Amino acid sequence: MSTEPLSSKAIFISYASQDAEAARRIANALRQGGIEVWFDQSELRGGEAWDVSIRGQIKSCKLFMPIISASTQVREEGYFRREWNLAVGRTRDMADDAAFLLPVVIDATPEPHARVPEKFREVQWSRLPGGETPAGFVERVRGLTSSSTSPASDTQVRSVSQPEVTPYTERHEQPQAPAKAERTGRIRILTLTISALLVLLLVVAGLVLIPSWQQKEHARNVLLPQIQDVAATMFRSNREIFDKAVEAERYLPNDPTLAKLWPSIATTLSIETEPAGAEVLWKDYNTPAADWRRAGITPFKDVRVPRDYLRLEVRKAGYQTIELAAPMFSSRILPIREHLKMDPLGSLPENMVRIPKSTTDMQIVGIEKYGPREVPEFLIDKFEVTNKQFKAFVDAGGYTNAAYWTVPIRDGGKAVSLNAALAKFTDRTGRQGPATWEAGSYPDGADNHPVTGVSWYEAAAYAAFAHEQLPSVFHWAVVADTSRSEFLLPLSNFSRKSTSAIGSLPGLSTFGVYDLAGNAREWTFNQSGDSDQRFVLGGGWTDPSYAFNDSFTQPALDRSESNGFRCIKELAEDSSSTALRQSLSMDSRDYSKEKPVNDATFASFSRQFIYDKAPLGATIEKTLESAAWKADVVSIDAGYNNERLVLYVFLPKNYVAPLQPVVFFPGSNGIHESTFDPTFINNRLDFITKSGRALIFPIYKGTYERQDDLKSDLQDMTVRYKDHVIMWVKEFSRTIDYLETRKDIQADKFAYLGWSWGGFIGGIVPAVEKRIRVVVLNVGGMEMEKALPEVDQINYLPRITQPVLMLNGTYDMYFPVESSQKPMFRLLGTPQAQKKMLVYSSGHLVPPTEFIKETLAWLDTYLGPTQ
Template identity: 30%
Template sequence: MFNSNKFLQVVSGFLAFGFTILQGIDWLFEKYSIDGKWFNYIIIGLFIAFIASLIFLFIKSRQSESQKPKSNDKKSKFIKVANVTFTGLLLILFVYFFRKSETKNELLNELLPKISRAYDDKNINYVFKKSKELLAEYPENQILKSFFIKSSWKVNVDSDLDKTDVYVKYGNDSIWNYVGKTPVDSLSVPALGDENDFNLKLINGEYEYIGSDEEYGFFNISLVQKLPKGFVLKNSKSDVFVNMPGVFLGNNNKIDAFGVSKTEVSNIEYKEFIDKGGYENPDFWDFPTSINGKKYSFKNTIGLFTDKFGKSGPKNWTYGDFPDGEENFPVSGISWFEAKAYAKFRGLSLPNIFQWIDAAQLSGLILKLPDINGSNYNTSKPRQVNLQLNESGLLPNIAGNVREWVINSHGEDRKAILGGSYGTNEYTFNSFYSLSPFNRSLQNGLRLVKNFEKNFSYNDTIKVKHIERNFRLEKNVSDEVFEVYKSQFDYPNTPLNVEVNKIESPDKKYQIEKFEMSTTYKNDEKLYGYIITSERFKEMSKPIIEFPGAWAIFNNKLNIDEFIIKEKKYLLDEGYSIIIPVYHNTWDRKKTIKDWWPNETEEYKNTIIKIGKDFKRVVDFLETRKNLNIKKLSYMGYSWGSVTSNILLAIENRVKSAAIFVGGLMLQKSRKEIESHLYVRRIKIPILHIVGKLDGIFEFEDSFLPWNELVGTPDEDKNIVILDEIGHGLPKDLMIDKHLQFIKKYN
């Protein structure tokens, strides 16, 4: 049979036909991810057909073999070799496609389900890497393509130096992967959500630049060698969205490349300025100047900038020297003029607001603020300039420690100072703040920048818009109209259907209950919250309902931990229960506004109305609790919790007193039907209000004083504490002392 031409024709035909049909079917199965078992059935079918053909051929050849004359030996030998060769190739073809099918079965039955589970478990880094790896082998697989697209996004990379080598590192990996030479178009990187997605490294000869987290676009790496020691490069950007709560700076800004110091200026660095006669040399100082019509010269102004003993230098220094052991602490107690003079002494600049925001990783459309855990907020003193307690990729202490002067003016008589300080809360990191350029708070410091094109940037001259509003001249509405406005917060009288469960407390001296109920408005979320009570007073206590600060907008998780209990201990141990509701737009509930500043949109109005309804509904629930004395219900709120009380206390008459801290009237306008100044006039209950005169968020003159004049509380029940040398962060001991005195008197 192996000598037969017929056999050769059958085998070669099967080989050609089998290869063609299997290639086509393989492409079809791969493209549409058809189960590989059907491909195996086709291979087995073809193999059976081949064997059947051989058997049929063998029988036919046996019948005709005796009738044929013997063929030429050479020809017979050639045909025999060809038949064996083609038969072997055909068998190899069957084995190859069968094994390939088995590999695809592994892909479909094991790897794809594993990728799918990883995606459901939000292990996006695995999904990205595995789908990328498998697509190299199965480029037409649509399911792999889908997972790769869902787990990635694309960036472009270019440089001011031609043919720069580009490397990428994904997530928290330590391995740099070579990408190619610039320009690189549409580089796929993982979309890891809250985690860092990638870092880029660019190398061109002696130039090397490692980008910050998720930095991409155009890189000015030729400027690396022009950076002063201890500075990092920030690349040029165009069409940049720049915004801070209450301050919109546009969405098509251009930021030229600049260098920024890794650390805040230290005491030892600033001392060189003093030792070299910086306070005696008028060339470094921005005088003469005029502020609000008053002229200031170098000669009649430099005497304002003295230390504790009247010598030139920061406010807390002694005879031109910093406190012992604090050489590496940030210089503080300096005015804007001193910060500007020091920058000029170094041949550098103060950052403008765009540069500072970019250096703090706050430029662009920020979906989530950088991780500032470990930053120096809510403490009693600064820390060393190079101390960084987190790995967020932020410059050390750009969040907290000391506020950093910025070159831009705010209105006619203030200068921007950003980042917050050790004495403020975390949300001040992303809050616009300004002070008089003469202010020398111990929380004021500086960081420097290097401008490359010239020692001046156009963005330095931009004046941050100062919102002006005189509430005293704004008309009130009649009581009838106000009742209509107030009715926006009403809802049908329906059963509460509240579920209450005890949860584990980090301190056994106190019990924590979690309550949960439906909202009074159409919503797929639950209104929930917590009640914290001392075990000593669990049979009967006096409730205090709290409204959070703006950190509840920017954070997505509320932990009732030992810190919260410790913070409220002074009230809990005196027989008060603390009620902490999770209102609409706070913590893990749906966010419909991204900051606390009012605006005239319907969205903002509806958000405030939902918050008000949640507040009233929680009071409904508290009224049903037999172990809470609802007749002693009090309110407390700090910052956003303070300004929100302007509405909440006017729509809920079951609250009998309120302690609010650092508040007032916000200057931004909202829809008239929720304008705070119309509500605050209707508040009649006793109020404790503690404010700092140097508050840069709710300004004393424009925000607090109008509130104090308009609030409807009788003078004898207004407990106002004004602190001269304090800003938005209040001394905790004073807060506790004043709050206890107040609440014991009225509750």
């Protein structure tokens, strides 16, 4: 083929090699339309001076057509970019209205973000999906090759979606017979009219169909990948990704990929109110300054909202607005359903909110054993009691009115007269008032700051003055909802500087109560044991943020500068109210002072886990299969009491044997759920099988189908708990016994993976079962409760010598960093170089991507990469 320059009518098509097929379709369509095209795959042959030829063709062509796509976007270098620059260089010698550049996009690449020379942006682009070339585009190009100037004053080339309509012009014809000429004229007019209408229809179709195609391609190629990335790396959604999914669904209503993603993007919101007709608004919890979104008018059901922790407002004229923080469950998808009673304006005490009858799990470290507990409906202060409010109590003679001081005052176990106590309840200048005041008043500008520096007795006296009560720890736990710590704490005052004005920070609890975390510690009614101490919860501005999750007591006479309070109003005084005010014993352990047992004692403890190596009696009960894994459901003799132990052995779909086995120990959900669902591992643990390893999930004694009288994962001093620990360790060992018999398992490369409760038990099992080569503990730690020494975790941690990876959250309400996570890490007997602890800015969860990345890296390091 000759490489001489093209005629001045030819089109030069420039493209990346990945787009050759699309470019060929365009070239063929143009050639079929009689247009000369230079297309390098057909014009060049081996041995030709390629670069010289291309330069000559660009220099002589009539139109230069760059093909723009995702392929050109990702390539920083490429010969096509040299062609583009040569074409831009040629335009410098052209008239401004000369038609030369004709950019064509073959996919959803957005024009504003395309990586092209700026000169390309001065002209309007055409879109030819996949290189499919309509006749209208061919006609348009033919017109441009025959013209010498641009058809538009503002652009060199119009888009194919905006073709011009050629106006009718009168032609000079030879004279005809009148009737024939008239008939011919009518036919010509009709023909031209029909042609014009067809062109107009093509224009309208182009304006409608091409943008619609572009939007579909953008949804498929841009929005869906972004949504998939978030779904894979986050354990919750947000408004931004929710909006992208809604937009994608508009253009891809039946897309199966999007349908599978929706459960990880959204949940549903259903709200009823008394009375009906309230407007409900929502926004992401972590974007308090964002605009509100309207969910609907009550009652409504199943309105789709982001699968996230949300702020809600419920508004109705004449009624008190309700603020809520809607719960979000990250381990499973649960709809948000609320039935709310709205109160007429002025019917409730000022700044109090209604808390419905609720059950608290008591997720406060040290007093978890008292949950779950039902709490009747009550009212609570939306904000902590302020300096201004407490000043009203002082000015009304609150310190001298004995009617408010009904609780006997004690100090060091001895009774103290009211007068003697009141003599201590003074400010910095000796006048009666909180310890942080001076001259009988608070600092200027602190009217709406919480009152602090008050004892429990002063708080109780103010509550009596206000005809209210101090909350019990159960009332406080219902409202605080510590499971939301990772959301609440970053938006609360733990500044170590000073108090902040009430409600000035956006830390909002589930029921619309502010400042429960930080700002002021809050006195509660309950006494600690038979001591003079009372529970003071939530942490204050002087405390670290993890104090929010800890139970804490102080002498009732303590007047520390961060001690404050808020009040409640019980709506019905009954026996349950009295029970909620009982004295409580707090479980607390200082692991910096406690010492594990010596080696001789531990050796005697170890003997309780010895079992007879009886036949396994293994039976494969059934096999399961999913798109990502297959599983053998196996039963074996548990090794005690003639019980059978069921094992789920998850294997990769395609693998090279033998496989490294990872044996899992679950969280406490295993105790509370009566049936194991194998799909539980999907999106949580299936990365193990995807990495080419086997995941083994034993159904331990007391979990799932093997539930018994065990109701809590907390260790305790009972023989029942001791017996369960012994059974769990034996079951783990029997699991390994079975796996050693399988030819598809590497019997010398066992890993322990524990999650939550399993992270705690992982502080025991590897100390006994030395066939475990490596340990991963996800959100584990030490508990404040004690167990019998034979199964107390502290005695086992120093005997764990395998490599250990600990993954934890800063705001973990079960295993706080300082009192639980760090002591566990310190007590591990693993050499320092082989143990690693990572703490993330999260709660009782680790970001999924980090969990996967760090776990696989740890397994690769100590077991070796998979085959």
